Amino acid sequence: xxxxxxxxxxxxxxxxxxxxxxxxxxxxxxxxxxxxxxxxxxxxxxxxxxxxxxxxxxxxxxxxxxxxxxxxxxxxxxxxxxxxxxxxxxxxxxxxxxxxxxxxxxxxxxxxxxxxxxxxxxxxxxxxxxxxxxxxxxxxxxxxxxxxxxxxxxxxxxxxxxxxxxxxxxxxxxxxxxxxxxxxxxxxxxxxxxxxxxxxxxxxxxxxxxxxxxxxxxxxxxxxxxxxxxxxxxxxxxxxxxxxxxxxxxxxxxxxxxxxxxxxxxxxxxxxxxxxxxxxxxxxxxxxxxxxxxxxxxxxxxxxxxxxxxxxxxxxxxxxxxxxxxxxxxxxxxxxxxxxxxxxxxxxxxxx
Numbered sequence: 001x002x003x004x005x006x007x008x009x010x011x012x013x014x015x016x017x018x019x020x021x022x023x024x025x026x027x028x029x030x031x032x033x034x035x036x037x038x039x040x041x042x043x044x045x046x047x048x049x050x051x052x053x054x055x056x057x058x059x060x061x062x063x064x065x066x067x068x069x070x071x072x073x074x075x076x077x078x079x080x081x082x083x084x085x086x087x088x089x090x091x092x093x094x095x096x097x098x099x100x101x102x103x104x105x106x107x108x109x110x111x112x113x114x115x116x117x118x119x120x121x122x123x124x125x126x127x128x129x130x131x132x133x134x135x136x137x138x139x140x141x142x143x144x145x146x147x148x149x150x151x152x153x154x155x156x157x158x159x160x161x162x163x164x165x166x167x168x169x170x171x172x173x174x175x176x177x178x179x180x181x182x183x184x185x186x187x188x189x190x191x192x193x194x195x196x197x198x199x200x201x202x203x204x205x206x207x208x209x210x211x212x213x214x215x216x217x218x219x220x221x222x223x224x225x226x227x228x229x230x231x232x233x234x235x236x237x238x239x240x241x242x243x244x245x246x247x248x249x250x251x252x253x254x255x256x257x258x259x260x261x262x263x264x265x266x267x268x269x270x271x272x273x274x275x276x277x278x279x280x281x282x283x284x285x286x287x288x289x290x291x292x293x294x295x296x297x298x299x300x301x302x303x304x305x306x307x308x309x310x311x312x313x314x315x316x317x318x319x320x321x322x323x324x325x326x327x328x329x330x331x332x333x334x335x336x337x338x339x340x341x342x343x344x345x346x347x348x349x350x351x352x
Contacts, residue, residue, distance in 0.1 A: 034070065034149040036110060041070025042148030053148065060144075062134045069147035071126035071156055073109040075185050080104055080116065105185045107153050114154050115186025122220045124183045124191050126156045132181050132193070132226050133160050142179065150330065155189060157182035157333075165200065166244050168251050173300045174200045175247065177208070177240045179233055182334065183224075189334060192217040193229045195236055196333075197243065202294035204313035205332060206341055208243040249352050250309060251300035260289050260308045263347050267312065267340065285315050305348050312344035 033052050034041040042053030043065060054068040066072045080103065081096035105114045105123065126149065136142040137160070147158035158181050165176030176198050183191040194215030195208045207215070216232035218224050255263075261277075264285050269276040276282055288296060288311035301307030316337040322328035331337035 034152050036070055039070065040148075041153075042146070043069040044146040044148075045143075046145075056144075058143075062130050062137065062144075065130050065144055065147055065158075066127050069130070069158075070149050071130060071147060071158075073107050073153075074125055074127075075105050075114065075123045075153075076108050077123075078104045078106055078113075110153075112152060114152070115184075115188075117187050117220070120221060121187070122223050123185065124220075124224050126153075128224075128226075129156055129158050129181050129183060132229070133158060133179075135230070136160065145178065154186040155182065155184045155330070159196075162195070163240075168244075168248055168300045168306070169298065172201060173251075173295060173298045175244065176200060180333070181229075184220075187220065190217050190219045191224045193233055195233065195239060197240075199295065199310060199313075201298075202310065202314050202318075204310055204317050206309075206313050206345065207338070208239050246349060246352065247306060250306035250348060251304050253305040253351050254303055255305055255308060255351070256303070257286075257290065260311075261286060263308060263344075264289075264312075266347055267344055281315065281320065284319050285311050288314050288319075305351050309344055309348045313341050316340050 035052075040052035040054070043056050044053055045056050045058070056065070056068060060068075080099040081093065082099070083091070083096055087095070101119050102116055103119050103121065104116050105121070106112060107114065130144070130147055133142060133144055137144060142160040142162055144158060144160045147156075149156045160179050162177045162179055165174050167174045178196050178198060179193060180196050181191075181193040183189060192215060194217075197206050197208050198204065199206075215236075216229040218229075261282075264282055265273050265276045267285075268279055268281050287293075289308050291297065293301075293307070293311050293314050295301055295310065296307055298307075301310060317328075317332045320328055320331075320337060322331065328337065332341070
């Protein structure tokens with residue numbers, strides 16, 4: 001509850017103190033990308049599948065990215081108060097009880113509440129996420145590719161291309177390294193910057209380190225230090241070389257259909273092999289491996305361990321069942337999908 005303005009009547013129990021509703025701008029959600037005043041809070045250098053957001057030209061200033069991606073608002077803090085009996089619009093604030101060790105975080109522009117957190121929660125502001133890349137961008141070392149706000153402002157992120165990428169086959173099968181910086185205003189994510197790769201033919205994403213070596217993460221109990229994060233990512237540059245070496249090895253390992261099926265069962269099995277084999281995920285992954293996946297006909301992927309890994313990543317990035325496409329994207333980057341992709345990576349690298 002924001003400790004200012006009018007009391008919004010509610011049912012018995014928790015009540016919200018909010019500013020005058022007439023001062024709030026309407027905010028709706030479209031595919032979990034935040035929409036504020038009819039404008040999607042997302043920007044990218046290429047037109048995305050959802051068609052939302054602003055299309056950015058090359059070498060735009062950080063300030064322009066912050067504005068176009070809708071990341072120029074601030075996260076503010078408010079006191080939490082609650083009622084122990086039914087209240088009405090004339091009930092004074094002094095009649096409400098307070099929660100001394102908790103705060104509500106809310107947006108400065110829409111005044112929408114984002115999450116209830118401890119009073120020691122260290123906020124990373126949306127503008128800071130893009131500001132993180134300023135030094136690299138000014139030196140020409142990285143190119144910002146996308147940035148945006150998800151779930152009404154509870155999460156926000158930016159990605160930057162770290163290099164032009166490397167081809168496994170000297171041609172079509174190309175992998176590009178990115179830095180992904182993400183954080184949250186509701187405690188659902190730590191602040192994290194990590195290397196991730198994108199296979200350009202299918203836009204499959206995969207973190208490059210088995211044990212998270214190519215990542216810097218700090219909880220909201222500590223202050224995020226951008227210089228430390230940049231140093232960690234720069235030092236992890238060699239990880240991309242190791243990842244590409246591993247990818248080439250996997251591309252040279254031929255596997256039969258029954259071997260791919262066995263690995264898929266291991267990946268998906270929760271209760272029994274029979275249940276895993278009968279699942280829609282098993283059918284989808286094997287279909288992608290057996291020629292249905294993007295780039296599955298490349299020599300590097302056809303009947304290879306690399307092809308199986310990309311069948312898994314394509315499934316979790318683009319095909320796994322989800323309430324919305326953005327929920328799938330969020331899971332693929334930060335949740336169950338990301339965990340499953342790392343599990344697939346562990347299984348397939350055991351063949352090397």
